[in-house]
Amino acid sequence: MTSTPLRQGRAPVNDRGGVTVFVAVCVLALIGIVGVAADGGSKMRATERANYIAGEAARAGGQAIDPADAISGTAIVVDPQAAVAAAQTYLHSAGASGTVSISGDGKTLTVTVTGSYDTKFLSVVGIGSLPVSGHGQATLLYGVTAPEGP
16 A cells, blocks of 8 residues: 655645635625624614604694594594594605504504515525514593603
């Protein structure tokens, strides 16, 4: 049995290029991690924006109180049609879409905004968009005063 002596300072023939493959795999994994972090952070910002828009739309709808009940002093409730219209108008002006619901007692408006975030990095692996939703709620309060400070 004869063996081929290794030359000093050289790797065996089978290991040539092994480091290149290792570095390529590590670089791809690092790019993937950066992509997930970047798109994840952007999705969080999109969700925060959706929550903000939903809250503001609910507040806009909450301004549409029923004047007949308010003037007579019967109740402070929203006019359902006007409240939904006001909230939808705000959503449209903000470039968002969503749903508006009013509680049975007419005092709470709930707005849900739905949309999507178009990914920048994850589209490389086939994930072109991520769903985004936001929720906002406004409750009519009448005759409630803030507690006094210490």
